[in-house]
Amino acid sequence: KVLRLGMMPADGIGREVLPCAQRVLQNTPGAPKFEFVHLDAGFEHFQKTGSALPEETVKALKNDCHGAMFGSVSSPSHKVDGYSSPIVKLRKELDLYANIRPVVGVRGTKDDEKFVDSVIIRENTECLYIKSETSESGPDGQVARAIRQITEKASTRIGKKAFEVALARQELRRTTQPNYTPTVTICHKSNVLSVTDGLFRTSVRGVYEKDAKDNGGAGRYEGIKLNEQLVDSMVYRLFREPEVFDVVVAPNLYGDIVSDAAAALVGSLGLVPSVNAGDNFFMGEPVHGSAPDIAGQGKANPIASIRSAALMLEYMGYTDPALKIYTAVDAVIREGKYLTPDLGGSATTTECEEAILKKITA
Ligand code: NAI
Ligand code: MG
Numbered sequence: 517k518v519l520r521l522g523m524m525p526a527d528g529i530g531r532e533v534l535p536c537a538q539r540v541l542q543n544t545p546g547a548p549k550f551e552f553v554h555l556d557a558g559f560e561h562f563q564k565t566g567s568a569l570p571e572e573t574v575k576a577l578k579n580d581c582h583g584a585m586f587g588s589v590s591s592p593s594h595k596v597d598g599y600s601s602p603i604v605k606l607r608k609e610l611d612l613y614a615n616i617r618p619v620v621g622v623r624g625t626k627d628d629e630k631f632v633d634s635v636i637i638r639e640n641t642e643c644l645y646i647k648s649e650t651s652e653s654g655p656d657g658q659v660a661r662a663i664r665q666i667t668e669k670a671s672t673r674i675g676k677k678a679f680e681v682a683l684a685r686q687e688l689r690r691t692t693q694p695n696y697t698p699t700v701t702i703c704h705k706s707n708v709l710s711v712t713d714g715l716f717r718t719s720v721r722g723v724y725e726k727d728a729k730d731n732g733g734a735g736r737y738e739g740i741k742l743n744e745q746l747v748d749s750m751v752y753r754l755f756r757e758p759e760v761f762d763v764v765v766a767p768n769l770y771g772d773i774v775s776d777a778a779a780a781l782v783g784s785l786g787l788v789p790s791v792n793a794g795d796n797f798f799m800g801e802p803v804h805g806s807a808p809d810i811a812g813q814g815k816a817n818p819i820a821s822i823r824s825a826a827l828m829l830e831y832m833g834y835t836d837p838a839l840k841i842y843t844a845v846d847a848v849i850r851e852g853k854y855l856t857p858d859l860g861g862s863a864t865t866t867e868c869e870e871a872i873l874k875k876i877t878a
Contacts, residue, residue, distance in 0.1 A: 699743055
């Protein structure tokens, strides 16, 4: 089977790092055969054509692609007429309702002291980010309100995704850590917001309980531990004892904050990958932006993109080649000889990519 992947480098360093991810995919033993479909998107494309996400791109992704990779997009900080973020639109069009962000240190580096190996599953479609805000004046002056929407449907589906991710992690570790027991932690604040966060919490728990009940206690998720943690103490614990967190599932806003906080633990934005996931479609995307301060200089760190490609493969079920890529990246970080300037090294984007490729094909 040939996997067709839509490639959207978009803006800035996205154009430098996405080709690295493509070459790594093409050269990883055990990976499927790929056909790369190059697609337009981004702010520069908007400036040229008036569209940040052309209809052809959406059509190609929906009709001809098994998965996709996105580079990074520049978003103007002032309002530009007619412009809306292609990423937000892509998530909607392809129903990519989960944003999955692993945050992983590398053993044998200075990270060892507070070793983090977690994956944060953020609900991507609702919560405060439905952007239903109003403002009116009253006796207290201006009053602004925002509606926070939590539905049983979205919470159940993100809960299910979290348990599936936990199983995929177990599968990935079957030879390296055969005794690994995944833990899913529900992040919420239902001691205060008992209605909204309460619904999120009970919906996620419901997925787990239903699986056990339907299968007489021996369901698909039997080998997973279920925990919960209030969001404020979760951030506190992330910094003090990050090793306690494995899979974390959170409503949109908490997931946004917790995942950025967790990313701070591993050193550089240039290391942190993500995948936007639906039921059958996965789009890898580094967490960083277009980095205009270093774009075009050949010094962007390609690791976030390369790990995003591996992540996409992992969730498509190709765990062996994904593992090869993760292992090669870890080895290059640990050796420290071919690191880009954001990690204190002096390697170029290409030198770092080549070092990784060499490990993969060795
Ligand atoms: P940014 O992530 O682009 O850069 C922040 C800092 O990290 C910069 O100093 C940059 O040089 C560095 N950095 C980021 N990725 C790197 C890499 N791979 N290698 C080495 N250094 C790296 O965030 P910033 O500067 O706030 O935003 C720049 C543009 O990117 C804005 O237009 C913003 O809207 C957009 N952006 C897009 C995102 C996306 O595509 N999902 C996410 C965040 C920002
Ligand atoms: Mg964020």
